[in-house]
Amino acid sequence: MADLKPTQFLWADLFQRRKRKQDPVIEVLRENVLFEALTANELQYLSKRVYVRNYERGEAVFTEGERGFGMFSIARGKVAIKTQGAESDVLMTTLEKGSFFGEMTLIQPDAVRSASAIAVDPTVLVGFFKPDLMDIVARKPALGVKILFQLSRILSERLLATTERVTHDHPKSA
């Protein structure tokens, strides 16, 4: 993937001709189901409010029990999601490029991470945080509503899937 450059100064914004090639951050956001309903302009606007972070192999993105304020999309690499078991860490899943995690903290007040996320390979993540979501809701209400609506849809789908799994695993007795 092309280099992800998260920062642009005033001079680059005003005095440099905009390059025609696609911003890789926008590509990452476009692949995220949370932002699938956004237009090109909205993705462009959103790309200036996310943070690109680089993680080394084995580096923790966040640790179980610490406070969380946003979600991460995987632009490159792999992230292992682990929880603390009785004797050692338990691997729940490994996420790859295109996946995202931590989205619940966007809407939960005082949310605490229920699992640890650790980079398996050299990983690039695109972080989207609650203060930026609130700022988008204030400045671009239509865009904020789209994101919140998608988030609600994803969470309700997961709840439905969990309910079905629980019902399947524990059917009602006759």
Added chain:
Amino acid sequence: MIIRNRPDPRLKKDLLKLAFLFAALAAIPVVVAITPGLFLPSLLAVVLALLFSPLVVWFERRDFSRGAGIAIVFGSIAVVLGGAALWLGQTVALTWHSAYEGAPAFFAASLSRLTALEQGFKGQYPLLQSVDVVGTLTRWAQGTERWFITHGAALASDLVLGLVMTPVLALVLLQSGPSIQRYFFSLVPNRLFESSYIVSTRVIGAFSDYVRAKLLEATLVGVLCYVGFLIVHAPYPGPLALIAGVTNILPYVGPLIGAAACVLATALDPANAAYFWPVMIVYGVANIVDTFVIFPVVVAQLVNLHPLLVVVAVMVGQEYYGLVGMLVSVPLVTAAKIVIHEIHDALYRGGMRTIS
């Protein structure tokens, strides 16, 4: 069983990143320190940026771009200020000659009235014989006059620099503030990123709320005073109300400074002496309303500090940085409280568990 503590391989690199971040942050006060003429314009630019930000947001909500919103806000303010400057210039030009001619007589009459008052008090209270108010004021006025004569040119150039730099810096902060913030956050080590991001967001929010709340409070006090001065037909209601509002920004001593202006305008001018008590009553009522209604509703909830802490902060600010220290001490203490609260929560509180 031997338990080996594995050293964190990234700790050294993260410490270097932190050192680089602090060095980058330290560059700002260093630049301001070596160019003292930039300090006040920078501070005013930050205040202006915080003040105009809601207006820019208002335009963004109506599908204007950020740049267009900033241009409209600054353009509108430039037109208003330009018109005000034109009106003020014409008014000053019309009244300058009479003020210049009448000033010596005004000051002489004020001095003789003050001397008479002083002699009267000394006659009634012999203990006050050693007090020399008129002499002290005269020496202070002469010293101030000499200071303005020697520093007038530098003052004028600082004023021009401030008038030019303040709106330029405010515009840069509004347009590129988020980009500058993002650059500094790109320097933060990953393990501290989220917590430092949320702390800085809350601190900036607290600063913004405090600045807007104090300006709203000052405006309300100014309007109250203006209405009151109009009701009692006081002289110079506009300038006195403006002084009352602006000085109200200073915690605790601001009202006293504003009252001093009222005293000067009424007690020392025989033509306006009859308005002294009505003006003081209006000023007192406005400050009572401010203390018991405006401040608790508008400012206190945002500051959320113990009143004793506010007093101490203002005193320490005044001791080390004078007037500017008094202005920034309360928001700085509020910011420190947010940081301490976050560190405490991170160390001692687990928070609500959630499925993510």
